[in-house]
Amino acid sequence: MLTHVVTYAPEEPVHDAAIEDINKEAFGPGRFARAAYRIREGGPHDRSLSFVASNGEHVVASVRLAPILIGDTPAMLLGPLAVRPAWKNQGIGAALMRTSMEAARLAGHRLVILVGDEPYYAPFGFRPITGHQIVMPAPVDPARFLACELAPRSLENVQGQVRHAASGGA
Numbered sequence: 001m002l003t004h005v006v007t008y009a010p011e012e013p014v015h016d017a018a019i020e021d022i023n024k025e026a027f028g029p030g031r032f033a034r035a036a037y038r039i040r041e042g043g044p045h046d047r048s049l050s051f052v053a054s055n056g057e058h059v060v061a062s063v064r065l066a067p068i069l070i071g072d073t074p075a076m077l078l079g080p081l082a083v084r085p086a087w088k089n090q091g092i093g094a095a096l097m098r099t100s101m102e103a104a105r106l107a108g109h110r111l112v113i114l115v116g117d118e119p120y121y122a123p124f125g126f127r128p129i130t131g132h133q134i135v136m137p138a139p140v141d142p143a144r145f146l147a148c149e150l151a152p153r154s155l156e157n158v159q160g161q162v163r164h165a166a167s168g169g170a
Contacts (some may be wrong), residue, residue, distance in 0.1 A: 006054065012047070035136040036079050040066050043166025060084045063100045065100055065112070066165075068164055070111075070158050071159050113162070116146060126146040132159060
């Protein structure tokens, strides 16, 4: 029987195996072909902005933020956000979202992008990226390409190829 006491904490290296299991369960082997995964392959995520939800010693959900560049503009890429099936629909993913977005804002980040479902992410401030010349490293459904401005007008005039910040030049 599950006890539904959940605690939230910054991600640590000890969580890596559990997070990989959660992502495998949530997204399957197709996750490696996705545009966002290709970006994340370019370097590490920011553990100080990435969080886990745990029930005792068991990690039940996680969210990660990775530093990226859109052209020359620094931003963050959110994802993956994943919750184990037995723990879904309890607000755990939403709590992780609020925690990571607030941590990013407090750290001075101005812009977060992701590829996901607008109805889920809209309450956190995400809107479709329309009318911008932002290019992902693989095709994405434009309706699922979303941005959240953590500072006013931070998406204004942003254009270019999205890549991991550690990957170097444009």
